[in-house]
Amino acid sequence: MEFTTTALNVLIMLAYSVPGFVFVKSKMIDQSHIASFAKVLLYVCSPALSIYSFNCVDYSKELLINLGLFLLLSFVLQIIVLTVMWLILKKKGDEDPGYRVCSVACVLSNAGFFGVPLLQSLLPDNPEAVAYSAVYIVGMNIISWTAGSMFITGDKKYMSIKKIILNPPVLALCVSLPLFLLGIKLPSVVDNAVSVLGKMSTPLCMLIMGMRLATVRGGELIKDKL
Numbered sequence: 001m002e003f004t005t006t007a008l009n010v011l012i013m014l015a016y017s018v019p020g021f022v023f024v025k026s027k028m029i030d031q032s033h034i035a036s037f038a039k040v041l042l043y044v045c046s047p048a049l050s051i052y053s054f055n056c057v058d059y060s061k062e063l064l065i066n067l068g069l070f071l072l073l074s075f076v077l078q079i080i081v082l083t084v085m086w087l088i089l090k091k092k093g094d095e096d097p098g099y100r101v102c103s104v105a106c107v108l109s110n111a112g113f114f115g116v117p118l119l120q121s122l123l124p125d126n127p128e129a130v131a132y133s134a135v136y137i138v139g140m141n142i143i144s145w146t147a148g149s150m151f152i153t154g155d156k157k158y159m160s161i162k163k164i165i166l167n168p169p170v171l172a173l174c175v176s177l178p179l180f181l182l183g184i185k186l187p188s189v190v191d192n193a194v195s196v197l198g199k200m201s202t203p204l205c206m207l208i209m210g211m212r213l214a215t216v217r218g219g220e221l222i223k224d225k226l
Contacts (some may be wrong), residue, residue: 003123006122009118010118013202013203013206014206016202016203016206016207016210017206017207017209017210017213018210019161019207019210020206020207020208020209020210020211020214021025021210021211021213021214022209022210022214023214024210024211024214024215029211031211031214031215034208034211034212034215037204037207037208037211038208040204041201041204041205041208042168043168044197045197045198045200045201045204046137046141046168046169046201047168047169047171047172048194048195048197048201049116049134049137049171049177049184049196049197049199049201050134050137050169050172050173050176050198050199051172051175051176051179051194051198052191052194052195052197052198052199053116053130053131053133053134053176053198054134054176054177054179054180055179055180055185055186055191056127056129056130056131057127057130057131058126058183059180059181059182059183063128063131064111064181067131067132067135070132070135070136071135071136071138071139074135074136074139074140075139075142075143078107078108078139078140078143079143079147080149081106081107081194082104082106082107082108082143082148082151084105085102085103085104085106085107086100086103086104086151088103089102089103090103097152100151100152100154101152102152103151104144104152106147106167107143107148108140108143108144108148116120116133116134116198116201116202118132119133134176137169138169138170138173140169141167141168141169141170142164142167142169145158145163145164145167146158146160146163146164147158147159149163158170166220
């Protein structure tokens with residue numbers, strides 16, 4: 001039953017990418033506009049998803065400790081894997097930036113946007129699972145804005161306290177964490193608005209993926225060897 005539910009949800013999420021692919025291929029959307037969709041996802045929907053996830057659970061000391069441990073462990077593991085992939089691809093990455101992107105993409109995935117709807121479908125009676133997903137997203141995005149950006153560009157300016165703090169997921173955590181700790185729930189009207197924006201993250205993310213795929217020739221995805 002769980003496999004069927006997971007498979008159906010994944011297929012539905014993959015189907016979200018089809019309109020994006022079609023719109024770019026048919027020139028209804030110019031590929032130069034894809035970045036604008038990505039900004040809406042990054043600066044609006046993703047922070048709303050984080051706030052919504054924490055608003056779904058009730059505070060307990062045990063949950064807070066477990067979330068902190070999960071954030072630390074997931075963060076360390078991602079850094080380790082990212083470093084290993086960077087070392088493996090470093091030589092070719094010096095010649096071709098595509099390999100630097102590949103080393104980062106191996107670690108920093110769509111797990112956050114995929115995770116929340118899947119967890120809600122598989123574990124409807126365990127909203128805490130969504131909070132763990134939100135914590136994972138925070139750690140992943142801190143890495144994206146710092147080490148991930150540095151590995152791709154080769155510029156160490158991204159390794160700064162400013163980049164760690166002033167990014168959408170962390171700023172959203174600054175809003176959601178105090179509410180969680182104090183046991184304050186958003187008013188129903190506000191909660192509904194945040195929920196709608198947060199749940200837009202998955203379809204919008206997949207639409208963008210479809211748009212990106214429409215700009216790449218199929219053969220280019222499989223012809224290169226390490």
